[in-house]
Amino acid sequence: MTSQTTPGNRPINRFRNYWIFSAGLAIVWAIVIILRTRMGGESTLRDTFLIFGGFAIGWVATTIARYIYPPAKLWQQFYRSDKDA
Numbered sequence: 001m002t003s004q005t006t007p008g009n010r011p012i013n014r015f016r017n018y019w020i021f022s023a024g025l026a027i028v029w030a031i032v033i034i035l036r037t038r039m040g041g042e043s044t045l046r047d048t049f050l051i052f053g054g055f056a057i058g059w060v061a062t063t064i065a066r067y068i069y070p071p072a073k074l075w076q077q078f079y080r081s082d083k084d085a
Contacts (some may be wrong), residue, residue, distance in 0.1 A: 018063075018066065022059075022063075025059070029052060029055075032048065033045070033048055033049075033052065036048045
């Protein structure tokens with residue numbers, strides 16, 4: 001497994017990224033929706049979908065923000081100095 005050092009000298013493995021996190025969230029939400037449906041019935045499912053809808057709006061907003069806004073200066077300085085060396 002490849003690793004990379006960060007400004008805090010903590011290794012980040014190749015599986016620690018936003019897409020893996022998003023896939024994990026999708027799996028967890030699927031399990032939650034299935035369990036709530038089996039335990040609570042139709043009205044509970046509706047409430048769960050409302051909560052999921054709010055979560056999905058927030059997730060989409062943060063995903064867009066990750067691509068639009070530049071990274072923090074600390075990360076930019078670290079990667080610039082790493083490429084120069």
